[in-house]
Structure formats: structure tokens, C-alpha cells
Amino acid sequence: MIRAAFIALTALLLLVAPARAQELTRAFGPEAATGLLRLRSTTDISVLGPVIEAFLARRPGLRIAYEQWGSNALYGLQSADCAAGRAGADLVISSAVHQMVDLVNEGCARPYRSALTAALPDALIWRDELWGVTREPAVMVYNRDLVAAAQVPHSRFDLLDLLRPTESPFRGRVATYDIERSGLGFLFAFADSMEATTFGGLMESFGRSGAIATCCSAEIIDGVAEGRYLVAYNVLGSYALVRARHDTRLGVIAPRDYTLVLSRAAMIPAAAGQPRAAAQFVDFLLSPQGRAALEAAGLVVRLEGEDGAALELGGAVETLQRPIALTPALLIALDAHKRALFGARWRDAFPAPPPKAP
Amino acid sequence: MAETRSWSLKSRVALAVGAVLLLGGIVVLWVALAYGGQAAREAYDRLLLGAARDIAAAITIRDGAAVVDMPASAFQMLALAPEDRIRYRVTGPDGATLTGSDAAPTPPRRDGAGPVFYDGALGAEPGRYVALTRRFAERSFSGPVQVVVGQTLRARHALARDIAGGALAVLAAAGIAIGLFAWLATRSALRPLHRLGRALARRDPTDLTPITLPMPAEIAPVLGALNGFMGRLDRQASASRNLIGDAAHQLRTPVAAIRAQAQDAQEEEDPARRARLLGRIHERSVGLSRLLDRMLDRAMIIHRTDTAPRAAVDLRDVALEIYEALEDMPGGAAIRLDLPPAPVVVRGDALSLVEAGKNLAANALAHGAPPIRLGIAAEGGAARLFARDSGPGPSAAILDGMGARFAAHAPGGAGLGLAIAREVAQSHGGALRLGPGGAADGFEAALVLPRLGA
Numbered sequence: 001m002i003r004a005a006f007i008a009l010t011a012l013l014l015l016v017a018p019a020r021a022q023e024l025t026r027a028f029g030p031e032a033a034t035g036l037l038r039l040r041s042t043t044d045i046s047v048l049g050p051v052i053e054a055f056l057a058r059r060p061g062l063r064i065a066y067e068q069w070g071s072n073a074l075y076g077l078q079s080a081d082c083a084a085g086r087a088g089a090d091l092v093i094s095s096a097v098h099q100m101v102d103l104v105n106e107g108c109a110r111p112y113r114s115a116l117t118a119a120l121p122d123a124l125i126w127r128d129e130l131w132g133v134t135r136e137p138a139v140m141v142y143n144r145d146l147v148a149a150a151q152v153p154h155s156r157f158d159l160l161d162l163l164r165p166t167e168s169p170f171r172g173r174v175a176t177y178d179i180e181r182s183g184l185g186f187l188f189a190f191a192d193s194m195e196a197t198t199f200g201g202l203m204e205s206f207g208r209s210g211a212i213a214t215c216c217s218a219e220i221i222d223g224v225a226e227g228r229y230l231v232a233y234n235v236l237g238s239y240a241l242v243r244a245r246h247d248t249r250l251g252v253i254a255p256r257d258y259t260l261v262l263s264r265a266a267m268i269p270a271a272a273g274q275p276r277a278a279a280q281f282v283d284f285l286l287s288p289q290g291r292a293a294l295e296a297a298g299l300v301v302r303l304e305g306e307d308g309a310a311l312e313l314g315g316a317v318e319t320l321q322r323p324i325a326l327t328p329a330l331l332i333a334l335d336a337h338k339r340a341l342f343g344a345r346w347r348d349a350f351p352a353p354p355p356k357a358p
Numbered sequence: 359m360a361e362t363r364s365w366s367l368k369s370r371v372a373l374a375v376g377a378v379l380l381l382g383g384i385v386v387l388w389v390a391l392a393y394g395g396q397a398a399r400e401a402y403d404r405l406l407l408g409a410a411r412d413i414a415a416a417i418t419i420r421d422g423a424a425v426v427d428m429p430a431s432a433f434q435m436l437a438l439a440p441e442d443r444i445r446y447r448v449t450g451p452d453g454a455t456l457t458g459s460d461a462a463p464t465p466p467r468r469d470g471a472g473p474v475f476y477d478g479a480l481g482a483e484p485g486r487y488v489a490l491t492r493r494f495a496e497r498s499f500s501g502p503v504q505v506v507v508g509q510t511l512r513a514r515h516a517l518a519r520d521i522a523g524g525a526l527a528v529l530a531a532a533g534i535a536i537g538l539f540a541w542l543a544t545r546s547a548l549r550p551l552h553r554l555g556r557a558l559a560r561r562d563p564t565d566l567t568p569i570t571l572p573m574p575a576e577i578a579p580v581l582g583a584l585n586g587f588m589g590r591l592d593r594q595a596s597a598s599r600n601l602i603g604d605a606a607h608q609l610r611t612p613v614a615a616i617r618a619q620a621q622d623a624q625e626e627e628d629p630a631r632r633a634r635l636l637g638r639i640h641e642r643s644v645g646l647s648r649l650l651d652r653m654l655d656r657a658m659i660i661h662r663t664d665t666a667p668r669a670a671v672d673l674r675d676v677a678l679e680i681y682e683a684l685e686d687m688p689g690g691a692a693i694r695l696d697l698p699p700a701p702v703v704v705r706g707d708a709l710s711l712v713e714a715g716k717n718l719a720a721n722a723l724a725h726g727a728p729p730i731r732l733g734i735a736a737e738g739g740a741a742r743l744f745a746r747d748s749g750p751g752p753s754a755a756i757l758d759g760m761g762a763r764f765a766a767h768a769p770g771g772a773g774l775g776l777a778i779a780r781e782v783a784q785s786h787g788g789a790l791r792l793g794p795g796g797a798a799d800g801f802e803a804a805l806v807l808p809r810l811g812a
Binding site: 126 | 425426427428430433434436437440441442443444445448456457458480481482483
């Protein structure tokens, strides 16, 4: 019976992916450009757009066709391209780094080495084929108007304490990603489960207090701003901080016990038609100018706290950062049984997925 | 001037050492690569096996199905080869994939329950796999569940290269050390030759005494040959000096006597006395000419002993020749030959031996009593060429002085003849023996020489 449930869940997870098509496309650069770089990414066009403009300003004669994809759809597409040996994208950047590790593990990437890639820390480079180009913490977002300063949770333990009383005002008003619909949500939850035993308690607490699992960063942050949710857990810090710059209702916290740090992974597909231009873009993203552009876009978040007006830091910087390393160990997040077991555990905590209109 | 230089010893040694190192390098590289490959394979095979065991241990049976709660430790273990791609697969009793990649190759069929290591492709790269079987016998589930874990070979190759590189570095260091030591050893080995050269260059041109420098055993033969060569030169030079000295010493008196007698004869009026004087002059001239012959013979013989090539000589031939030479001398008919039936062979110069034997026989003719026997005898390792007469032999006082160069006590230079015989005997590695004959009657003079092939 459980086996049947596994199969159903696995099928669901797999079905969700290819069903979606690309979300948005946009072209950057002059139309008369001689070279065309096809970039597929899970990042919103509006977020990465300025970075691409900055690159093109230094590299005239190149045009970039940007395709924005959902992570599962992108994974499915790249796997299919790789299996068929089809020259699809020239560069792929995805936040679902476990899927990127799998693509590299399947031999779908092309190696590239430069002084800039070689300078990356070991956790952010694998086989010279996959590079972590951004730095985005997983944060908690709260509503400044509705959560008293004394109640603001600075760590997962604080959150557990808030949810414990049976009459807690936070019951039913804590939100997090629905891992079945958000690849990123799954990755964060999975990394949490690997990282600490706190996660088990948190899941149980979420289940008892009727926490909400929903989709997508924007929706969650909107919900917190509007007061539907008081606290959102494991929200991608880059989006949250960009929103919090203009919305004073939002408070952003890097948890004090530990903060997961995601680096979106970039790879050049083996069959890429423009590997040189793709490599130049990777080098640009890793160069000081590229870092500055990414930082302006909110994709590189300083945890050192110099401009920490928006981000509230809980503890010592060195101990709280837990980068999600680009290693084959991430493949475990794609294991069919592991996903099914993890999904079943998740479903115990969030038994009734809120019905959502397609 | 002819080119006498050949390849220098240093370049010969360098060539030999270089060849040894090159050959050794190839062999060591080959062995190190093989060993490194083996060591890397074993090390990383254990890693694979550890990961497979972790995965196998994480299989549980839930509601009649095998479920793998994939352990992170397995992947962390595989990630110890950080650059290598991974593939794994867990299959149930029916061979269907439970979880993992269908692309993992199935292991070769093998009996026994132990883990099976095998090579297989991992995408486009070569890979190494291990297959492990865990058997379940539960109420709801029974049968083998197989775990296959594989990895690409980058870390293995890197480790093998490291090991081989280390071995080569050691070899290179050893090579440099060997080369250095070979160079130093050659230098120190050649130093005695330089010393010898300097000693020769410093020498007085007339100094022909042996060089007594301490020399290593390998160079000692060169010095020995050099000293022998100088010895021969020295003997020839002293033979010439002796000839001149003898001539001066021995010829001056008789020549002065002949001159005085010739003057007397010139002034003599009486024909009878004049004739007697002339007769005496003739007698003295004959003695003088014989003396001269002996001196020249001796010089010639001494020259020959150093220069003539040595050959195998049958002493019977030598005796025959002596006999024929003496037959015509006065009393020569009284000589009897005493020869053995078998050849008696020595290594030597036939002419010198004939001359020496002739002197002995002539002495016996001149001073001994007939009958005179000339003979050859083989006695164990020695050969004897003897001349024996029936007289009592010379007195003990004369015997003591015999064989010395100036013992010209007897008219006609008999002492010189014995001296020649002694020189010849010595240069042939033998001796001159004077004494009573074998049968205690008479006197015997004999050359005792080492026999060839005895």
C-alpha cells in the first residue's frame, strides 16, 4: 500500500515537471549581434536582467536569449536534451542545485577552468563543470506590525517556542514552501533534514499548529506583508530582502542556530553551441564587477552585516553559515525512495494541501 | 702524430650510468604505474564497498516491499573521491530497479555471496562498480536485494599518478646521487694514474730503478710492466757498460804485454830468440782473441735473454748442436753424448742455451780429465743439461770464485764462460750447479732449468 503511495507520489513529482512550459522569455543585446547565447534559468528575468545588461555592456556583439523556467521543468528539459545530444541551452543557471549536480553526474556538462573558477571554494565547484554563482541565505520573514519585537523568532528554537502553546496566535499563521510544488522548498527542507535534528521537531510542530505549505516565494512574502501569515520559514533571502527594502512591514531574519546558504549553480551543457560566450558569462558572474551586479540584484547577500539594515543577524557569522555544497552527496535528494519517504513524512505534517486552482 | 686518445673513462662511466638509469627508470615507471594502479584500485574499491554496505544496511521491509532509506553517509563516503561521478542502483528479487539509475550495468554472474567488483561504463567515462547482495527472509518479503554502486576513475588515476610520480621522484634523486658518486669514484680511481704520470715526468732520464708508488690492484700490473720494461732497459745498459768495463780491464794487460814483446822482438838480433818471442806473441794473440770472443758472446747472450722470444725447446737438440760445435776442437772427439729417449722440453731461447752449454763443455775439455760426457736428464719438474769429466774438479777456493765476471783465473777466460752459463740459467728461471758428478767420480757442471709440461 505504501509502495503504491510511493509510486503515486513519484509519478506526481515527475508529472509536475514536464507539464509546465517555459514561463517567460526575453532577449537582451543588439539584434544585429553576431553571437547568440541561450540562457536558461530559474531566476526571474526581472532579477537577473540587470546583471545580463552589465555583462553585455562589457561584451558588445553578443545577444542573450533568456528563458525563465520552473526548476523541475528545466531539469526535465535539460535531461532530455542531454540524452538526445541536442544543443539546447548554452548556459543553465538553476536554484535547484541537486538537479544540477545530477545533470553533471550524468555527464551532461562541459568542463571549463579559469583563474576565477579555480578561486571558488571547494563547496561551490564540482568537477570544473558546475559553479555556485550566487549567495542567498534561507531566512525567516515576519510581519513587523503584527509580531511584537519580543516575540520575533531569531532561531528555529524560538519558532518552536512560539508554536508550542495551544492558544498561540501563530497557530495556522506560519507558512513555508510546499515541497511538492517548489523544487527550492524541497531542497531547503531536505537540507534542513540533513543538517539538524531540529527539523523533526519543527515538522511535528508545523503539523500540530496547522502551518501552511504553499507555493512560491512571491506568494509567501505577499502573505506575510498583508498579515495573512505572521512568520514565513525558509524563504529565499534574496527575494525577501529585495522586497523588504521597499516594504517596511517585512522583517527578515537569518536564523541564529544556522543559516542555509544557497548558491545557484551554473553549468555549460555538453552540447552547447556557444561554450566560449557561456564561459565568459560564468567568468563575469565570478568577477568583482559581476559580484557587484549580483549584489545589486540581491543575488549575493552579504552576511557580514555591514549593510545589515534589512537582514537581522542572530549570531556569529562564521558558525551560522551552512552553504549547500555542490557535491555528489546532493544526489541523495533525487533518490526515488528517499524522496518518497521524505514526502510521506512531510505529508504527515501538512496533511491537507490547500486546494489550488490550476 | 697518431691519435692515441679514445673515449674518456668518465664518459664511458657516464654512458653506463645513464643507460642503467634510463633502463631502471623505464622499469620503475612501469612497476610504479602498475603498483599505483593496484593500490588506488584497492583503496577506492573499499570506498565503494563501504558505500554499498551502508546502502544495503539501510534496506528495510515495509508492508511487503523493500524500501531504501538512502543513508547520507554512503554518498559522503563516495564524495571522498570528490571529482568522480556516481551511479547506484538497488534491484529487488525480480531484477526490477527499486531505486537509483537503470543505467548502472549489471554485474557479471558470479557464484558466492561476497561482493563482486567489476568495470563498466559510467556514461561516456569508464567506471568501477561493486555489487552486493543482501538476502531477506521475512514473512512478507523474501529474496535477494542487490545493491550496485559505481564511480568514475578520476580519483583512482590521480592517486596512481601520485604514487608513480613519487616513485619517479625518488628514482630521479637516486639517479643524481648515483651519477655524482660515479663521477667522484672515477675521479678518485684515476688519481693514481695521474700520480704515476707525474712521478715519471719528474724522473731523471738516466734513472731506470723501479718505481715504488702504492697503486691499486687494478693499476699495479701497469706499473709492474713499466718497471719490467725499465729493468730490461737497465740490464741492457749495464751489459753495455760491463762490456766496455771488461774490455778495458781484461784487454789492457795482454795488449800491453803483446806490445812490449813485439817491441822486444823488433829489437832482438838473435833469430832464435826472435822466433821464440814471435811464438809467444802469437800465443798471447790467440788467448786475447778467445777472450774477446767470450766477452762479445756474453754481451750477446745477455742481450738475448731480455729480447729473444721464448719458445719450447727440446734440450736433446741443444745437446746435439753443442756436440757438433765441439767435435772439431782439440780433444773434441773424446766427448760422449748421453741423451734420454724422450724429449726434454723447456721454454727458452735455443741459441742462448747452446752457447751456455758450449761453455760448460769447453771448460770440461780444457780443465777436466777425459772421458767427458755431455748429457740431458729429466728429474721431476727440472731438466738438467750437464757436462761431466772424470777429473777431481777445481779446488774449493777456485769453486767459490767461479762464475763471477772477473774470475779470469784460467787462461782463455774460462771464468767468463761460467758467468755466461749462470746468466742464461737465471734468465730461464733456473740455476747453474757445480759439484761432484752423480757417481762421485769426476766433476759436473749443469744448467738446471724448469721443465715445460712437467
